[in-house]
Amino acid sequence: MKVLAIITARKGSKRLKNKNKKILGKKPLVNWTIDFAKKINLFQDILMTTDDEQILKISKKKKILAPWIRPEYLSRDKTSSYLTANHALKWYEKNFSKVDCICLLQPTSPFRSRENVKAGLKLFKKSGKSVISVMQKKVKNPFNKIEEK
Numbered sequence: 001m002k003v004l005a006i007i008t009a010r011k012g013s014k015r016l017k018n019k020n021k022k023i024l025g026k027k028p029l030v031n032w033t034i035d036f037a038k039k040i041n042l043f044q045d046i047l048m049t050t051d052d053e054q055i056l057k058i059s060k061k062k063k064i065l066a067p068w069i070r071p072e073y074l075s076r077d078k079t080s081s082y083l084t085a086n087h088a089l090k091w092y093e094k095n096f097s098k099v100d101c102i103c104l105l106q107p108t109s110p111f112r113s114r115e116n117v118k119a120g121l122k123l124f125k126k127s128g129k130s131v132i133s134v135m136q137k138k139v140k141n142p143f144n145k146i147e148e149k
Contacts, residue, residue: 001125004099005043006088007033007064009107010075011052020055020107029107030055034062037105040114042121044099049088051075067091081106 009020009030021028037046048059048066051074059066068091074084085104093099101124103117 001101001121002044002097002099003042003121004089004092004102005037005046005105006085006102007037007046007048007050007059007105007107008081008084009033009048009050009052009055010070011050011055012075012077014077020050020052024110028058029110030058031062032110033105033107034059034064036110036112038062038064040117042114042118043103045092045096047088047092049074049084065092067095 007030011018011020013019016022020030024032034046034048037043046064048055048064049070050056050059050066051070051072053069056066056069070084071087073079074087081104085102089099089102101121103121105112
């Protein structure tokens with residue numbers, strides 16, 4: 001199965017300025033996602049879609065596809081991930097090859113595992129569903145104000 005990883009890293013954020021470049025454990029969030037995508041070795045290619053010149057440079061340095069700055073109309077607060085991913089997918093398939101599916105990786109979700117992504121891709125292949133979201137069922141959120149009983 002040909003899987004394209006698409007990393008979406010917009011520079012603008014109303015609540016947290018430059019959130020995709022915030023440092024977590026000595027490196028920016030976007031680096032965690034790029035490194036993860038490269039390390040797990042499940043993807044035909046990894047494509048960055050961003051409107052941030054610095055993230056574009058990081059992506060090229062890490063040798064993933066980062067061919068352009070995302071158009072402004074796809075970089076607004078209310079722009080959906082679907083539109084952004086679809087734009088990237090169309091570009092990839094026009095310039096490289098068709099893929100069977102995409103795996104959308106967001107820098108703001110750095111705590112993912114190879115096993116979960118692999119299981120999600122297996123479920124996708126088996127079920128034929130168009131969207132699979134992978135997450136743990138029970139996650140203790142240290143910032144949650146409600147105590148678990």
